[in-house]
Amino acid sequence: MKITETRIPDVKLIEPKVFGDERGFFMETWNDQTFREAGIAETFVQDNHSRSVKNTLRGLHYQIKQPQGKLVRVTRGEVFDVAVDLRPESPTFGQWVGEYLSEDNSRILWVPPGFGHGFLVTSETADFQYKCTDFYAPEYERTIQWNDPTLKINWDVDSPKGLLMSAKDQEGQSLEQALAELKEYY
Template identity: 55%
Template sequence: MKVEALAIPDVKLLTPRAFGDDRGFFLESYNARVFEEAGLPTEWRQDNHSRSVRGVLRGLHYQLVEPQGKLVRVTRGVVFDVAVDIRRSSPSFGKWVGAELSDSNYAMLYVPPGFAHGFLVLSDVADFCYKCTTLWHQASDRSLRFDDPAIGIDWPLDGIAPQLAAKDAAAPLLAEAETFA
């Protein structure tokens, strides 16, 4: 498995080796030894799976109590996946990184605790699967405004208005949001 640090080095792009033939493919999406050697978590507390249609934008999500590290991947379709550093003490506070994840590039993104996370569906439908280092904690669940000009995420919207959940449409800007020290 190839593990690369992105422009914000705490966020990692992981690309497993896929072995395929006319029957399909095989890949190893998690190996505790590889993750440990790369300094990534090896204990996961929750697995999630969402299905969304083209133009759905989920996020930017995080939780304040028991912040989650996430290992995200797409098993069907294509998404543009984003992590925003919301640790005020970090030199990359308010900065973002993004990557295209798809069922054909097999790429995964590790989003560490202290980051807000979101994705935009670029295909007709996408199945998005992710592992979390902590359990979901409803009382500390937060959203950050996806189009905050102070962050400046370059979402590949191609002129369309994204479909948002009510909580994401009403999310605060980074300057008003509760963040990490």
């Protein structure tokens, strides 16, 4: 398993060794010892699985209390996955990292607590699975606008009109609007 830092060192890209033959494949997606050695010493309490169609954009989600670290991967299709540092005291605050995750590349992304997270489905459908370090708490969930002008995330979409988003995601707040609350909790 190869674990490397991204442009934001706390976000890690994990590339498992995939052993395949005519029967199929095998890969290890979590190994506590290997991850601890790479600086990911977390306990996971919840696993989630979502299926989405092409042009679905989910995020940018975070929780102000019970922040969730997420170990994310795609088991069918492909997504462009984004992590945004929302920790006001961090030297990388407001910066983002994006990686393509797919069933073909088998990549996994570690998104630490204190980060906003979202993804855009680039294939016809995508199954997205992730482990969380804390439980989902809807009363503490917040959303940053996917197209916040200060973040300048390059989602590589021609027109936002074709995107499929929940009402919650369409009504996300700007990073500037979220800053006071972020300073209070992070």
